[in-house]
Amino acid sequence: MAELEGLEFGKSDFVLLDEVTMEQFMENLKLRFEKGRIYTYIGEVVVSVNPYQQMDIYGKETIDAYRGRELYENPPHLYAVSDAAYKAMKRRAKDTCIVISGESGAGKTEASKYIMQYIAAITNPSQRKEVESVKNVLLKSNCVLEAFGNAKTNRNDNSSRFGKYMDINFNFNGDPTGGHINNYLLEKSRVVHQQEGERNFHSFYQLLRGGSQDMLASFHLVNDPAVYTYTKEGAATATSNNDRSSHKAVMSALEVIGFTKEEINSIYQILASILLLGNMQFESDGESVQIQGLEAVNQISELTDTEPDSVSKTLLYRTVATGGGEVIEKGHTEQEACFGRDAFAKALYERLFGWIVSRINSVIEVKDYNPVLHGKNTVIGVLDIYGFEIFDNNSFEQFCINYCNEKLQQLFIELILRQEQGEYQREGITWQHIDYFNNQIIVDLVEQSHKGIISILDEACLTVGKVTDTVCLDSMDTKLAQHPHYTSRKLSPADKTMDFQKDFRIRHYAGDVTYSVEGFLDKNKDMLYQDFKRLMYNSANPVLKEMWPDGHLSITEVTKRPLTAATLFKNSIVALVDKLACKEPYYVRCIKPNEVKSPVLFDDARCEHQVAYLGLMENVMVRRAGFAYRQPYARFLQRYKMTCEYTWPNHLMASDREAVEAIVTQHGFQDDVAYGHTKLFVRTPRSLFTLEQERAALIPILVLFLQKVWRGALARLRCRRMRAIYAIMGCYKRYKVKAHFWEVERRFANVRTMADYGKTVEWPSPPAALSQFHNITVMLHRRWWARQIVKKLPPSNMLEVRAKVAALTALSGERKDWGVRRAWERDYLANVRDCPQTSSGFIRVSKELRNKDEYSQVLFSSFCRKVNRFNKSTDRGLLITDKYIYKLDPKKQNKVLKKLPLDVFTGLSVTSGVDQMVALHTSSQDDVLLCLQRGELCPNQDRVGELVGSLVDHFTRIRKVQLPVKVCCSAVQLHMRGKPKNITVETKPGQAHADFKKSRDGFVLLVPAN
Ligand SMILES: Nc1ncnc2c1ncn2[C@@H]1O[C@H](COP(=O)(O)OP(=O)(O)OP(=O)(O)O)[C@@H](O)[C@H]1O
């Protein structure tokens, strides 16, 4: 905060002076300068004293300290006004401008660079590429403009010899999107002539001292400024500028900005042409004038891409249109040729400078701007324009520059002093009027039509015939004799500081300036023979051609006189003032502490003079009497209503003014405000700051509140939608379920009467919710269907059906052929058709066994080939009853060879093939291995399935135990007398019947090939 600075540094704001006197003002200014405090406020105006030494107050840390802070929170600084201007632009979408004024060498250009640096540093936090590139070009443009527009003068080693106003455009985000540079009155006379000890524009020395040998050779130059007439004067002067490194910096800046290689080359070609032109001499033989040494002509024609003949002709002749429309060529006198050459050199440079500015503008202009998309395009303008100049010899340029300063002072008076006082009056605020000097009278002296100096000059220029500067001075003396701010030797003969017929004096608001009228008319006419324009327009170099568009007019067409230099300048300054007047202004008033660039010397008289003419005292007085801030009641309320319970969210009072009063009273600064008719006036910024702080603290709470309400509303909306969705989904699901039922009902309505009981009816695909239900109903239907089928079977078939079902389950589809399609007759040994020769004998044995062993049912019987205990295979009869399994010897009337109770059997193994091998596993690990043989019934029928089905059905239904069945793909494993054996099946061609053969680890069942 400003108060953070101790009192030993003086007052940080001149408004705080105990008494507003010049003594106190100067004392404070000097004290601060000596203590290294170069900035001091007058309210929002920054007074800056050139320190003439590097100050450690411009780094990143300082920028961070000022970013987003209020003016009075930190010690006075350029950054603070920059931030204020930026905030005004961002917060209130106001266009703002920063006007930097002060005399030559007071630090305006440096200040403008710090301001740009600050704005660049605080914008584009998201580092967007296009914004970064705009900033880069804006910053780099300074380097280029300074090279071509600045020069060393006796007052300033880097004096801006042109006025600059730069607009920076911002988007709604507050990031720079582009800009525009206006340049004002380049001091082009410097190209051909400099005062003693001064230099030409930096660009020439940079080229001559920094350009590479190759470059210079290609331009026909040598690296010595003393060789060239135009740079000779400044060649030896010591300067703080390092031309060589500057040249490098300028070249790289040109590239960064986007100048092409050809364009950069053209720029330096033009500079070279100017230098060569300067050295050109003419000689006269009494009749005609000639150029001395034609080499330069060739070089210039080469550099400007024109014909050598045209160059020399243009330098020596001018085309004149006679009254009759005829065109004749008129030779120059030696003097005219020199004048033409210099005018050409000046014009070349001026147009080059103008072209560089417009080229930079074309790069930084805001492109693709759409107000709907990008919001309001706001602008911060920075004006760095020549300060008031009083030299020993003041000419036309000083006259223009000082007029410009008068205009800017007018603007200052208009904006800061008059408007301020006018507003207090309008708003009915008690107010003590402050007297200040209104310089309108001087502005009128210069610019008034008919009577003003510019008018008189223009009139003299228009007059046909020889009107000299002295004649013009006479005319001014006559017309302005009564003017209190104009005088000359003729009007004040006693004043010996002026010469007769040469000088006139204007009493400027900043002091008296004596101008020498010599050269005024020429400079005002700014004459350049048309032939030069045509020469350049016809150049094959497109850059040059572009600089001289007016060269396309033929001599007979050029009738209208161009506007004079003074009028052009006046118009551009009037336009500038209009531009500034519609923006919110911020002022930086620069003061030069001494003439010798010393960091320690404070020249009291010089400084007092500047303080006086800059009107700083009046500024302090108005400021002290006035109010720092004002805002219409409605706007004030809108911004701060959340800081008071009576006004948030809306007040119920009779008027906004009362509501504002409530806010003010609540915060206790009734004594710091005044109530106008439409606005509230706040005297000190501190009060507003307090409000701002409170507002800033409340905003997050309000944001949270609004977010809460809005999020609630959003959630409710979402909830209602979800409910609706679920309701719709519910209805739809119910409909799908019902539709499924209806469809099932429709399809299966007549299953009872259908021949296949609905086996072929296709089930509708169920909705997901009914998938389990669907599976159950399909199963139910199948069961019901099976029941219908089974119901129809005669009881005698039941045993076979059961056995087949058991086989189906036990073999689980792994054995392809298991005889399901034929009738299962079980007791094949007793079957006459199957065993016609042996059946009767078997029936007898079977009866005896039934009587003896009391079995009630034969489960299966058949012949088989069996491996005996000596590992030999023999034919046997196999009889399986519900009690025993018998092994019979068919050769001995079916004598029982072995009888095994059924419950020793623990499982069965069969193969997945078509062989008839069966392994009956026993609990004693002495398994029975056999291969069924078929009888007469059908030699190829499968009987393995039947054996498996009958046994498994018996075991599960009657014995209620599981009989596991293993279907083996390769070998069948079993045990014989406790030893594991592997039985494989092999096809053997020529084998008549299936038979076992011993193998290494068991047996092989050899089966016939077909
Ligand atoms: N803030 C500063 N810190 C350090 N040196 C400064 C500062 N301001 C100015 N100077 C010094 O003063 C010199 C002149 O300043 P500057 O070129 O800004 O003057 P000016 O007001 O633009 O003059 P002119 O009207 O001639 O262009 C600079 O070259 C620099 O050496």
Ligand SMILES: [Mg+2]
């Ligand atoms: Mg400058």
